[in-house]
Amino acid sequence: MARARIGGETVWLTAAELANRLRVAQSTLWQWNLRNYGPPAVRIGGKLRYRVEAVEAWEREQETLARAR
Helix, strand or coil: CCCCEECCEECEEEHHHHHHHHCCCHHHHHHHHHCCCCCCCEEECCEEEEEHHHHHHHHHHHHHHHHHC
């Protein structure tokens, strides 16, 4: 698992890196972003980036929701 901070700096994932991590297509991430679903994304240099800490928090939330069903 990626470290959330390296030398005090926030670590960001690209859409390709997150898609690989979640085993979904990048287009799925873009659709999620349009629907305000999935880990929060930020546009940096015109491209979507995902903060590792936010991704990990979203993953934990999904686990909790899955257990509640």
